[in-house]
Every structure is written in C-alpha cells, then in structure tokens.
Amino acid sequence: MQMLLCALAVIALSAQPIHEAPADAPSSGRVAPAGEPGERLTVSGVVVSADGSPVRGASLYVYQTDREGYYGVKPASDNRNPRLKTFLRSAADGSWSFETIRPGSYPNSRAPAHIHFVVAARGFAPRIFEIVFEGDPFVTADMRRNPAFSVRAIQSGRVTERIVLGAAPPEP
Numbered sequence: 001m002q003m004l005l006c007a008l009a010v011i012a013l014s015a016q017p018i019h020e021a022p023a024d025a026p027s028s029g030r031v032a033p034a035g036e037p038g039e040r041l042t043v044s045g046v047v048v049s050a051d052g053s054p055v056r057g058a059s060l061y062v063y064q065t066d067r068e069g070y071y072g073v074k075p076a077s078d079n080r081n082p083r084l085k086t087f088l089r090s091a092a093d094g095s096w097s098f099e100t101i102r103p104g105s106y107p108n109s110r111a112p113a114h115i116h117f118v119v120a121a122r123g124f125a126p127r128i129f130e131i132v133f134e135g136d137p138f139v140t141a142d143m144r145r146n147p148a149f150s151v152r153a154i155q156s157g158r159v160t161e162r163i164v165l166g167a168a169p170p171e172p
C-alpha cells in the first residue's frame with residue numbers, strides 16, 4: 001500500500017509543471033501589490049540542503065488567493081493563472097522573502113487559507129508544498145503530518161519557513 005501511495009505521489013508531482021524563476025530573479029519581492037486589501041504579511045526563510053548548508057539560486061514560485069479565497073478577480077479563480085504570485089531566486093546565504101497579504105479559504109470550502117510554494121534547484125529534488133497558518137480551524141491533524149503542508153505561526157505579521165531540499169533521484 002505504501003509503495004502504491006509513493007508511486008501516486010510521484011505521478012502527482014511529475015504532473016505538476018515546475019514553474020521556474022528567471023535566472024536573474026531577485027531574492028526578495030512582492031506577491032500582493034501595495035494596495036491589495038488584507039492583513040499584511042512578510043514571509044521569509046532559507047533554502048538549505050539536507051545537511052543544512054544554504055542553497056544559492058534555488059527557484060521559488062509562490063502564489064496564493066486574495067483575502068476572499070479567489071485566485072483571479074472575483075469570481076474568477078484559476079489556480080493555473082493566479083493574480084497574486086512572484087518568482088524568486090534564493091540569495092547566496094539561501095535566503096528569500098516576500099511581502100503579501102494573508103490569503104483566505106476558498107469560498108464555501110473547508111480548505112485552510114494557504115500559500116503555494118514550488119521550489120527547485122539543480123541537483124535537488126523539487127519541493128511542492130503549501131504554508132497554512134497556525135490557528136486556522138481548517139488545519140487538520142493529517143495536514144500536520146503531511147510534508148505537502150507546513151503549519152506556520154504568524155508572529156507580528158511575520159511568517160518564516162525553512163525549506164529543506166533532498167538530493168535529486170539518480171538518473172535512470
């Protein structure tokens with residue numbers, strides 16, 4: 001059973017395109033424009049390898065809904081074409097950051113509010129996950145155990161995330 005789940009996870013991962021940041025993308029940026037309604041958030045962190053050393057130049061694609069849970073302009077909500085997004089490359093010390101607003105749950109859903117991350121670097125397996133927020137009533141115990149989710153606290157408008165990349169699987 002576990003093998004089957006692993007295989008399905010690999011298929012799901014490979015089916016999702018890796019949106020790659022331009023080589024000269026900055027390490028800090030803005031997901032939501034300055035006038036975007038919502039609670040302001042600063043999200044920052046590092047990309048490191050399994051041994052804790054910084055990964056420079058990792059590509060980060062970050063996207064989210066607006067505060068009402070829409071990816072587009074309400075009522076449009078296509079997660080393949082989100083309005084609030086940015087592309088970053090981690091700095092020499094692995095660091096990255098962006099300014100945004102706190103997203104909302106999808107309308108009429110029990111999905112927790114979340115920020116999507118697609119992270120890729122040469123020599124490492126890509127990581128696709130979402131930050132969800134401590135205190136959100138829709139965060140489940142299963143999500144806390146699932147590496148596709150990272151449950152993070154918001155402290156004085158700040159959220160931090162340490163992204164650990166595993167080694168790329170060997171070439172077939």
Ligand SMILES: [Fe+2]
Nearest residue numbers: 065079114116
């Ligand atoms: Fe989403």
